[in-house]
Amino acid sequence: QVQLVESGGGLVQPGGSLRLSCAASGDIFRFSTMGWYRQAPGKERELAAAITSGFATNYADSVKGRFTVSRDNAKNTVYLQMDSLKPEDTAVYYCNLKDPYKIGTVVDYWGKGTLVTVSS
Numbered sequence: 001q002v003q004l005v006e007s008g009g010g011l012v013q014p015g016g017s018l019r020l021s022c023a024a025s026g027d028i029f030r031f032s033t034m035g036w037y038r039q040a041p042g043k044e045r046e047l048a049a050a051i052t053s054g055f056a057t058n059y060a061d062s063v064k065g066r067f068t069v070s071r072d073n074a075k076n077t078v079y080l081q082m083d084s085l086k087p088e089d090t091a092v093y094y095c096n097l098k099d100p101y102k103i104g105t106v107v108d109y110w111g112k113g114t115l116v117t118v119s120s
Contacts, residue, residue, distance in 0.1 A: 009114030022095030034078040038091035
């Protein structure tokens with residue numbers, strides 16, 4: 001089993017920055033993809049950014065150029081550097097790990113979320 005713990009959320013003014021961290025523990029598969037989803041009030045959860053074990057990245061169009069996802073495999077930690085934050089970035093951010101459990105099966109693990117509020 002895998003456990004994910006997020007940290008770094010908080011209140012920031014528009015144009016400001018935050019860095020989220022997610023530490024994974026447990027039986028982590030070598031080729032797991034990690035990333036960040038977010039859910040704003042009244043909206044569906046969406047992928048913000050993801051990074052593979054080989055450091056390939058994927059971003060939502062809404063955050064490209066402003067957010068940077070990275071990982072430290074030695075620490076089993078994924079980060080989300082958020083710059084030029086906008087009020088519409090306000091959401092609960094959830095860490096995600098996709099474990100290729102076995103052929104044809106992917107298991108999703110989720111953190112409990114950390115709240116990011118962008119407001120003046």
